[in-house]
Amino acid sequence: MTAHAPTESLTGILASLRERVMGVAESVLSTVDGLLVVADVDTVHAESVAALAAATLGVGRRMADQSGTGALREVVIRCAAGHVIVVAVGERTLLTVMGDDGLDIAAFQRESPATVEQLNKVLAADVAH
Amino acid sequence: MKTPSARNVPALLQALHQEGYTGTVRVSGVPGGTIHLRDGLIGAIETPGAPTATSALLASGRIEDDAWLAARAAEPDADRLDLHLVAAGLIGAAELEVVCTAAVFDGAFAMALSPPGGWELTEREPTLLARPGVEPRPLAEETTRRMALLTRLWGPAGELARVRPEPVIGDSLRPEPVAGGRVRSEPGMGDPVRSGAIAVDRVRSEPVIIGEAIVGTPATGQPAIAQPATGRGAPEADSDTPAADGGHPKPGRRGLTRRHQDLIESVNGRRTPRDLAFARGRGLYAVMLDLIRLETLQAVRWETGTTFDGRPSTAPRVLQGQQGQQGQQASDEPSPRAGPLPRRRPGEGSPFGDLGAKGG
Amino acid sequence: MGGLGEKRPALQASLDRLLDSPGVTGVALIDAVTGLTYGAAGDVAQAGTGTEGADLATLISERLGDAGAEGELESVVMTSRRRLQVLLSVHRSAGDPLLLAAGLDRDRANMALALRTLGDRAREVLA
Numbered sequence: 001m002t003a004h005a006p007t008e009s010l011t012g013i014l015a016s017l018r019e020r021v022m023g024v025a026e027s028v029l030s031t032v033d034g035l036l037v038v039a040d041v042d043t044v045h046a047e048s049v050a051a052l053a054a055a056t057l058g059v060g061r062r063m064a065d066q067s068g069t070g071a072l073r074e075v076v077i078r079c080a081a082g083h084v085i086v087v088a089v090g091e092r093t094l095l096t097v098m099g100d101d102g103l104d105i106a107a108f109q110r111e112s113p114a115t116v117e118q119l120n121k122v123l124a125a126d127v128a129h
Numbered sequence: 130m131k132t133p134s135a136r137n138v139p140a141l142l143q144a145l146h147q148e149g150y151t152g153t154v155r156v157s158g159v160p161g162g163t164i165h166l167r168d169g170l171i172g173a174i175e176t177p178g179a180p181t182a183t184s185a186l187l188a189s190g191r192i193e194d195d196a197w198l199a200a201r202a203a204e205p206d207a208d209r210l211d212l213h214l215v216a217a218g219l220i221g222a223a224e225l226e227v228v229c230t231a232a233v234f235d236g237a238f239a240m241a242l243s244p245p246g247g248w249e250l251t252e253r254e255p256t257l258l259a260r261p262g263v264e265p266r267p268l269a270e271e272t273t274r275r276m277a278l279l280t281r282l283w284g285p286a287g288e289l290a291r292v293r294p295e296p297v298i299g300d301s302l303r304p305e306p307v308a309g310g311r312v313r314s315e316p317g318m319g320d321p322v323r324s325g326a327i328a329v330d331r332v333r334s335e336p337v338i339i340g341e342a343i344v345g346t347p348a349t350g351q352p353a354i355a356q357p358a359t360g361r362g363a364p365e366a367d368s369d370t371p372a373a374d375g376g377h378p379k380p381g382r383r384g385l386t387r388r389h390q391d392l393i394e395s396v397n398g399r400r401t402p403r404d405l406a407f408a409r410g411r412g413l414y415a416v417m418l419d420l421i422r423l424e425t426l427q428a429v430r431w432e433t434g435t436t437f438d439g440r441p442s443t444a445p446r447v448l449q450g451q452q453g454q455q456g457q458q459a460s461d462e463p464s465p466r467a468g469p470l471p472r473r474r475p476g477e478g479s480p481f482g483d484l485g486a487k488g489g
Numbered sequence: 490m491g492g493l494g495e496k497r498p499a500l501q502a503s504l505d506r507l508l509d510s511p512g513v514t515g516v517a518l519i520d521a522v523t524g525l526t527y528g529a530a531g532d533v534a535q536a537g538t539g540t541e542g543a544d545l546a547t548l549i550s551e552r553l554g555d556a557g558a559e560g561e562l563e564s565v566v567m568t569s570r571r572r573l574q575v576l577l578s579v580h581r582s583a584g585d586p587l588l589l590a591a592g593l594d595r596d597r598a599n600m601a602l603a604l605r606t607l608g609d610r611a612r613e614v615l616a
Contacts, residue, residue, distance in 0.1 A: 104177035191583040222499030224615035
């Protein structure tokens with residue numbers, strides 16, 4: 001497996017998410033250290049999003065802890081012109097999805113487990129080589 | 130109350146109309162939607178497939194974000210929000226009716242693009258409403274008309290919904306303009322505009338002759354589209370700097386209306402018509418009509434039959450202009466079904482209107 | 490169409506008022522892009538159908554644009570011996586363009602004045 005194959009697969013999965021869930025505009029895959037892995041973006045600065053994603057999820061986890069509401073599922077940030085969702089992908093990776101005002105959040109929540117699983121598989125295969 | 134038995138959503142809405150039902154119909158599907166009824170009339174439709182009235186008002190800049198939030202805070206019953214917006218002087222009552230009504234028709238159209246999974250009735254959920262609301266029959270008829278028109282103009286609406294247009298780079302193919310300014314077209318004059326004069330073929334008892342067409346900024350003396358001041362008001366950043374718009378040079382603009390030009394600004398090869406509608410705070414159907422026109426004018430283009438990343442699609446090909454199955458998406462992923470729920474009835478066809486196999 | 494509401498819907502009231510404008514026999518407010526008719530008053534047949542009006546305005550706009558006219562279409566006036574049919578662009582600060590379609594009776598009013606009055610009143614139709 002060449003170094004390119006996992007990248008293509010990862011971006012393919014991100015782009016496929018955009019196809020399957022209405023309102024997904026851009027997405028970024030990043031590490032818990034704030035580093036960019038791969039991105040499917042158009043207007044946002046992927047590296048900046050990567051840097052923030054880890055912090056966002058981290059704070060979300062601490063808040064979940066403090067409130068005793070169980071394990072964090074995802075962080076949903078709702079804004080005037082859209083949404084940002086950050087979800088963990090395995091132990092070391094994060095997926096940040098940016099959507100517009102009409103983002104189909106219900107569909108995202110249906111699709112994200114499978115998406116996370118696919119991403120995990122590719123990432124694990126990459127590590128294995 | 131007992132759910133009326135109905136074989137599809139339009140029939141359900143008819144039955145609820147007879148009963149003067151007030152409440153909510155949740156339609157599942159991809160994407161599905163929520164229909165808000167008041168006294169049997171449809172006041173609002175929410176679906177990820179098209180902007181709501183609220184979304185359109187904010188994204189188009191008609192109402193500023195801060196003013197909106199203040200109105201929401203001041204009026205806790207969203208059903209009464211329209212009265213508050215008008216009282217606060219944020220928008221005229223008649224204009225708000227237009228926006229809300231347009232959104233109902235647009236939402237119905239968007240939902241008709243995908244097959245429904247099923248529905249359930251729940252109680253009233255307050256929301257910004259069209260007053261007095263739309264009757265189900267004209268709604269279904271207009272939806273059917275729209276689907277048929279799109280098929281006639283271009284091809285199956287479901288397929289059009291999935292295109293991702295990109296701007297055509299380069300000089301406009303339109304002819305050089307003659308001297309600008311006010312143009313009058315009068316019978317008997319040999320100027321170039323008159324050559325464009327149209328004899329309208331109407332079924333009337335008397336002949337009708339085009340007298341004149343006047344072009345200019347509307348008589349109010351104000352610009353046709355006001356620039357919104359802050360926040361979300363700007364329908365996304367229409368920047369002139371190449372870096373901001375991804376580096377693509379602007380296509381020729383001669384002869385294109387302002388709204389066509391604005392739409393092209395948002396076209397970027399990634400956005401579907403629905404995405405463009407949300408970006409600009411416009412209706413999905415209106416954006417589709419404009420895109421068809423822009424494609425004809427060669428100002429935008431898109432690939433049909435390929436997937437988003439350029440690989441050939443495995444979906445069945447339907448060539449442009451040919452009659453295809455209306456409302457059927459080329460490559461349907463089966464929508465996930467959670468299993469039967471109480472009071473759910475599977476729908477036939479699409480949520481609004483009988484599509485069947487209509488010729489264009 | 491019945492509806493809850495303490496008074497007549499605002500758009501209907503606006504359009505009804507336009508029937509007081511000299512010579513006007515029918516009016517309709519139309520979406521210039523989709524052709525949807527949002528409201529109508531009087532002899533609606535005189536005003537034409539929504540999609541006809543929208544198509545006509547679009548066609549004319551484009552022809553005029555091709556010919557180099559600058560700005561947006563303001564009005565279209567179609568004249569016959571006894572009647573006028575008018576499409577007036579209705580100003581709004583955001584949102585897709587709207588057209589006010591009106592039918593006027595030539596015998597009943599001075600047409601220049603009638604058109605001027607209608608044009609003035611049309612600006613208020615969205616209030």
